[in-house]
Amino acid sequence: MAEQREAMLYEKLDGQKVRCELCGHGCEIVAGEYGICRVRQNVAGRLRSLTYGVVVAVNVDPIEKKPLFHFLPGTRSLSIAAPGCNFQCAFCQNWQISQSPRTDGGVRGQATSPEQLVTAAVSRDCASISYTYTEPTVFFEMAYDTARLARERGIGNCFVSNGFMTPRAVETIAPYLDAINVDLKAFRDETYRRVMKARLAPVLTALEALVAAGVWVEVTTLIVPDLNDSDAELRDIAGFIAGRLGPHVPWHVSRFHGDYRMSDRSATPLETLERAGRIGAEAGLRYIYSGNVPGHADERTHCPSCGELLIDRRGYTIRANHLADGACGTCGEKIEGVWALG
Numbered sequence: 456m457a458e459q460r461e462a463m464l465y466e467k468l469d470g471q472k473v474r475c476e477l478c479g480h481g482c483e484i485v486a487g488e489y490g491i492c493r494v495r496q497n498v499a500g501r502l503r504s505l506t507y508g509v510v511v512a513v514n515v516d517p518i519e520k521k522p523l524f525h526f527l528p529g530t531r532s533l534s535i536a537a538p539g540c541n542f543q544c545a546f547c548q549n550w551q552i553s554q555s556p557r558t559d560g561g562v563r564g565q566a567t568s569p570e571q572l573v574t575a576a577v578s579r580d581c582a583s584i585s586y587t588y589t590e591p592t593v594f595f596e597m598a599y600d601t602a603r604l605a606r607e608r609g610i611g612n613c614f615v616s617n618g619f620m621t622p623r624a625v626e627t628i629a630p631y632l633d634a635i636n637v638d639l640k641a642f643r644d645e646t647y648r649r650v651m652k653a654r655l656a657p658v659l660t661a662l663e664a665l666v667a668a669g670v671w672v673e674v675t676t677l678i679v680p681d682l683n684d685s686d687a688e689l690r691d692i693a694g695f696i697a698g699r700l701g702p703h704v705p706w707h708v709s710r711f712h713g714d715y716r717m718s719d720r721s722a723t724p725l726e727t728l729e730r731a732g733r734i735g736a737e738a739g740l741r742y743i744y745s746g747n748v749p750g751h752a753d754e755r756t757h758c759p760s761c762g763e764l765l766i767d768r769r770g771y772t773i774r775a776n777h778l779a780d781g782a783c784g785t786c787g788e789k790i791e792g793v794w795a796l797g
């Protein structure tokens with residue numbers, strides 16, 4: 456049964472109306488109604504989170520699965536999700552849980568608490584907790600309380616997010632957030648509006664704010680044939696990462712398999728991922744990885760200076776890690792990432 460908790464980031468307006476300040480939708484909600492995510496409701500002039508203390512998934516995953524390749528490689532991450540999302544992507548791979556408040560007409564899941572989640576992370580030998588599978592921004596209060604508690608117990612915190620967060624949300628969670636993988640799903644506002652029912656600009660703003668706040672950022676782009684796979688758009692994405700976030704930010708170009716309302720579309724050809732990799736390298740990105748293609752050579756981390764193999768991965772498994780104190784053991788080049796929790 457869902458616990459209702461007053462939302463953290465919202466403004467009270469006239470006539471019991473509220474404005475949510477958590478994500479780029481900025482929903483203005485009258486009493487009794489819900490935000491676009493369907494997991495936040497105006498109850499008598501106060502905004503409530505409807506998913507506090509509710510989870511639809513609790514798993515132990517390798518951190519590589521998020522994907523986070525430059526964050527505590529080879530460690531386990533307690534991976535949790537509450538139901539709901541502020542996007543409605545036609546190609547969602549977790550739509551059964553991300554869209555359930557919309558399709559089921561309510562919030563369903565298992566009861567839990569931040570204390571229970573942190574205890575589970577400790578007892579299951581996890582170095583971090585990942586707020587993932589659905590959109591952590593819309594279960595912000597539970598993520599925030601859990602992250603604070605986890606930090607006290609020496610456990611790291613990672614978001615896997617669509618990045619549609621307000622600067623205020625970034626500023627609030629950043630002190631407790633060690634790493635984030637943001638899906639930069641396209642570089643065309645039209646695509647964000649039509650396919651995700653969202654907008655591009657807030658994602659770009661949040662990405663810059665996250666880097667500025669010192670959160671370790673990796674970016675993933677699921678490359679969908681005929682949606683976001685043109686040279687021009689891939690160049691725009693790679694150029695933004697290199698120019699506005701920094702060439703050290705890893706870019707994961709991930710293979711699409713038909714899903715949800717795009718189940719008729721074919722999988723991304725390998726050549727497309729390789730073309731994206733070349734475009735990323737031309738833009739100056741130091742670390743580019745192919746995703747959803749286990750065994751592909753582009754899962755490995757090489758030294759951007761001397762080319763030496765530093766982290767050998769296959770799928771989610773680390774086969775060898777030759778990093779020496781966060782640097783290339785051969786030429787001494789510093790390799791950006793979080794290799795130990797401070």
Ligand code: SF4
Binds near residue numbers: 477495592
């Ligand atoms: S989290 Fe986003 S979608 Fe949900 S109520 Fe707030 S502004 Fe609206």
